[in-house]
Amino acid sequence: MSLQVADLRDGEVTGILPSGFDAGLYFIGRIQTPWRDRSACPRRGDPVSGPNCRIELFDPWTRALEGIDRHDNLDILYWMNQARRDLLLQAPRHAERTLGTFALRSPMRPNPIALSRVKLVTLGENWLEVRGLDCIDGTPLLDIKPEHCPNALTPGA
Numbered sequence: 500m501s502l503q504v505a506d507l508r509d510g511e512v513t514g515i516l517p518s519g520f521d522a523g524l525y526f527i528g529r530i531q532t533p534w535r536d537r538s539a540c541p542r543r544g545d546p547v548s549g550p551n552c553r554i555e556l557f558d559p560w561t562r563a564l565e566g567i568d569r570h571d572n573l574d575i576l577y578w579m580n581q582a583r584r585d586l587l588l589q590a591p592r593h594a595e596r597t598l599g600t601f602a603l604r605s606p607m608r609p610n611p612i613a614l615s616r617v618k619l620v621t622l623g624e625n626w627l628e629v630r631g632l633d634c635i636d637g638t639p640l641l642d643i644k645p646e647h648c649p650n651a652l653t654p655g656a
């Protein structure tokens with residue numbers, strides 16, 4: 500994706516990205532949603548009334564789903580692969596002034612990692628159906644974590 504100065508709103512400031520990366524990631528799956536572009540995505544997913552979305556895991560990660568059905572709510576971490584990464588100051592449409600990237604939940608950040616708390620609807624062999632996502636169709640999946648539940652591993656709990 501080529502980013503241009505014309506892509507900036509008034510007051511936005513960019514920085515120079517480092518020449519290399521400090522870590523590597525594995526995309527462990529893909530997320531399927533009804534939204535084809537950022538403008539169509541909700542600002543925040545709704546685990547109660549939002550649409551069902553599908554998360555498909557790649558091999559060899561499918562076995563890691565064992566026991567996930569013991570949890571009603573999951574934290575989904577994903578990579579906002581279409582977001583620009585060089586903005587330091589942003590001019591959100593909903594704000595009256597320019598704000599720093601770390602003061603916003605904007606997808607445009609140095610490491611475009613997103614977190615959504617979702618409701619588990621259905622579990623398949625290599626997929627989950629969930630409610631509460633707010634990302635573009637085809638978004639790469641980074642991780643799945645159960646919502647903290649202290650009794651989740653206790654037998655009979």
